[in-house]
Amino acid sequence: MRAAVVSEFGGPEAVEIAEVEVPQPRARQVRIRVAAATLNPVDAGVRSGVFGGAGTRLGLGWDVAGTVDAVGVASAWNVGDEVVALHYGVAKPLGTHAEYVVVDADAVAKAPATVDAVHAATVPLNALTAAQALDLLGLRPGQSLLVTGAAGAVGGFAVQLAARAGISVTGLARAGDEELVRSLGASGFVTEGVPAGFDAVLDAAVLGERALAWVRDGGAYAGVIPQAAPQAVRGVRTGAVEVGADGARLAELVRLVEEGALTLRVAETVPLQDAVKAHARLAEGGLRGRVVLVP
Template sequence: MRVIGVSDFGGPEALREFDVDERHAGPGEVRIRVRAAAVNPTDTVARTGVYASRRGDTGSPQVPGMDAAGDIDEIGPGGSTVGDFAVGDAVMASVVPTGAHGAYSEHLVVPAESVARIPAGAGYAAASTLPMNGLTARLALDRTALEPGAALAVTGAAGAFGGYVVELAKAEGLRVIADAAEKDEQLVRDLGADVVVRRGDDVAARILEAEPGGVDAVADGAVHDDLVSPAVRDGGRMATVRGFKGDEQALQRGVVFHPVLVVDYHREQAKLDGLRKQAEDGVLSLRVARTFPADQAAEAHRLLEAGGVRGRLVLEF
């Protein structure tokens, strides 16, 4: 079967097609005929070899991709169904890539707990943009555990993770202060932010102008880390997406840091299905920036790394 990956880590040009052995579903697993795979910043990091070196994974090819949508074409041994799923169901899946197992594949085997039906009315490309970023946003809000009426600041609000945080937070009755570049201000307002401040390294000061006592929590999609932690009130909370565990000054003020990694939720089927329902209800916006044939993955990576993409780039198989 065809996959898109790298044998030598490097820039976008390192991505190419490989033919690997066909996989089959084991007990409790489903195999998906992939129709669409979203391209995320984490994929570009994986392409450079950072994650493989941490795991000691030196196999070839290394296949990126944490989001997929397609049709179930095989159920693991023991029956024609697993859970509520049957062959032919259109589904989306959260993927934890390892070695040649990643979403940039014609076929993908995943635990049934990592799968949910695609939102009604959504195509494969749109559905593929939801699992990884949606689950990470859900995890950030679950970890910060704010009560309705609390103030949440969201950095990187125009991005996929940040946008989902804004929409989910508003659905839960939070007051949302979000950052944006000038060209993205209307987009972020449309997502539901109560206050939009200009993004940048001084974003903490801008947030404090809007919430002088400090916000109850920050969801830091822009990876500002210690640049934005001063915006959190004493004893508040901060969700970080690249493992940041806090700076000394914030920790001394009692700020609690929550590094959020989607692997903690990749088998939380009820959470993923809840996101599906919210997409159907219009709470969540599925944003596709552009689609590419799978063999143009290198061009999709170049465009993403150039910056300014709003919504998700999607590879189609």
């Protein structure tokens, strides 16, 4: 089968489409025939060597939507099930940017019935990251939250999930994104001159200490890069989410998609064989939605 991998770190041109063996599921695993797989900034990080792994071949891709085509023993899934899943890991030999992928059965959820596979593939990594970051913050209804990067994939999901939970959300993004961010449920919007005093900040734009300054004394800060939260000051509780595969939580998010409570945004769809072009487009920036690869 074909798979996108990197053997040497570098820019988009470092991505290779290699012929590799079709992976086989072990106990409590399933194999998914990939219909669509999202390209995320973490893939660019793997490609460029941010996470290490020099001297080995690394697979790319965390999100997948597709069809179960083989199951290991003790799996509750059946061949033919339409599913989505998060394939966690920055140093795995094969990722979801491939024709087939094997994932743990408990990382899988039924695919949303209301959208196609391309849109479904945008859910696992970004929506789980947003949900788990909100868990870290532990806000109650009526409290105030600033989401930086509110027009991005993680930020957009965070705005919707927080607003649905009764939290007063302000989005920080570019001026041209105000209509989008407010449509996601933000009651406030800022581009600069951010006031201090929020109960919490979810820092999807990775502003670090700058964003920490907008949290009230004793509030909370959640970042989206593991182990990269700024040092706590003024009694502010700081942390950063390390997203985890969670099929049950993913199923809850899928239900929200089916209810129309989560907006799925696809910027472009690119064939797997053109993965280099997809990485180049991601590097250009300015996307309002994800680039999705299709085998």
